[in-house]
Amino acid sequence: MTTLARCTSCRAALRPDERGRQGCLSCQEIVYRGLRDLSGRTGLYAALSEALSPSRSGADGPRTSGGAAEPSLGVDSRVLDLMSPTTGVHAVLLSWATDWARLMHRPFDDPRFNSVCRGLAHHLGWAVYHHPAWADFATEIGLQVALCREAIGQAPRRLPAVGTCRTLLTDHTQCGGDLHYQPDTITTRCRACHTAAPVDWRAIHAAVTGTAA
Ligand SMILES: [Zn+2]
Ligand SMILES: [Zn+2]
The missing domain is CATH 2.20.25 (N-terminal domain of TfIIb)
Incomplete structure (x- = not known):
């Protein structure tokens, strides 16, 4: 007897070589790319601090949408929110990384942002099979990437109808x-x-x- 399993993110039917996974290979690849895009010296997270520097807050800086009456402080509050040490991107990823380490019975000793991203990316293969909240994690990474892109004025490209x-x-x-x-x-x-x-x-x-x- 075969069971028809679906990817918990995109709902696509899992192929025979994807049996036992919670998410399909394509969704895992998207999460991997998200972590890669967030991290590194030229990554989205580094670009947030860049967007805060005064020299960048001119015509080049993040654009704010909304009414003309919006006060121009030179700093986008969305950028500040994403850099918040308690609720920002780093905090969100750190909480997943510590949770994964606990579940894998592994020590967790490097909370720096790039290291956290590397660690999560490295253990995606474990998480897609074994983490109880894989789909939430996949959605969360996609969301953080989208929020960062929006905050630094790199809004995601509008995709054509599929x-x-x-x-x-x-x-x-x-x-x-x-x-x-x-x-x-x-x-x-x-x-x-x-x-x-x-x-x-x-x-x-x-x-x-x-x-x-
Ligand atoms: Zn999928
Ligand atoms: Zn319809």
Whole structure:
């Protein structure tokens, strides 16, 4: 007897070589890339401090949206929130890293940001099989990456539609709305009726690279 298991993030059916995983390989790769993008000297987290430096707060700096009456302090409060030692990106990742170390019965001795990212990236293979909150972790990393990009004015590229919604409406016609992939939550959703659709990586790849069949 076979059980049909699905990725807990994108809901795609797991392939035979993915049996036993909570998340599919593609979602694990997205999380890996997120940790890589956050860390390092040119990573998103380093870019937050860069965005705080006064020399960068001019035309180059993060743009604030909203009303014209917004006071210009030269510093984006979103950047400060993300750098908060208690609730910012570092704190969020640190809490996952200490939790993983505890569950793996491993010592945890280097709380520096890049080291935390490296450690999490290194143990993704364990977490995708064994961590009880893998899907929450995957969503969290995607969210932190998206928040950082937004705060430093590197908003995620708007992706093209990846398909057409086939949800049956109450009048028994198909919705026909555009399906859009949302990287921060690893879901595909209809713009019209907001129904979540299975994530089709091949369709997303084709849409992004402009090679749609
Ligand atoms: Zn997946
Ligand atoms: Zn729809």
